[in-house]
Amino acid sequence: MNTLSVKPGDIVATDFGLYEHWSIVTDKLCDQGLYMLISATKRNGTVIEEPWNVVTQGKKTIVSNVSSLNTIDEMLQKARTQIGRWKYSVTDNNCEHFVTWASGAKVTSNQLASGLTGGTVGAGLVAACSENPTALKLLGGFVLGVGIGVAASKITNKSS
Template sequence: MKMPLKGVEPKPGDLIEISRFGYRHWALYVGYGYVIHLAPPSEFTKTGFFSLMSVVADKAVVRKEPLWAVVKGDDYRVNNKHDGKLPRRSVDQIIQEAESLVGKTMPYSVTSENCEHFVTKLRYGVARSDQVRDAMVAGAVGIMGVGALVAVATFIGALLSDNKQEDE
């Protein structure tokens, strides 16, 4: 089965970034075509309603599955994005810890304990999620933009009101 891989072939310990509609799912490549990932309800199926379920889920299961089954035809790539910034644990440590978690139910939060936090903790010993940070920055910029529009509209409204009163 041909999958849309972007870039290099994965090696054990590599982080796999999977492009889903509206978000990125993350998995850890463990070799022989398998990945380990934190699977909230949205990852058990690929329908719009269940994708929204990960926002409210508070538990997820650590699963070991074939890469092709997790990718589900979506684009994916190796993305060890913190290499060079964070020290990487040994491949043996990464795989051993990941394998020890398979089948366990873990706490899940889209903002603080998601699949990206899970795999970065395994690879680097530090849980990070850039998509959460990026979403928070985008949200803050959006709020500031709306605030600026309201301020401009209020200012223009006040000017027009003053001009109308002067004309009367």
């Protein structure tokens, strides 16, 4: 976070390699003087408001070009209602679902949709191009396609 300028209400994405973790910058500072982030995590199984460094784990983080339909106060209030209540699920209630929900946008996950589309295309290509499309080959094509689809769905930086 050395050169990243953030403010409450910003939506940030942390690059964890294959996927991005989405969080909302809150109006609270941790004891290190950094903004807290609120997000839904598999690590906690729910929504939690945590220090910047705990969430980002030193990984590259960008301010997204995604904006909230709600005011900052409305978004933070809505997000905080789910602390300890949101049941994390990669398919139904992941970090991107949470952030889009709290921001008032259509609840969706582009990473999930792109991953499933990529997986379907990958398996379809294996089926079309292979003389003997075994279940293992189809699964391999699906997994590769999921990875490509999720990686291709990364969000863009506001400052780009």
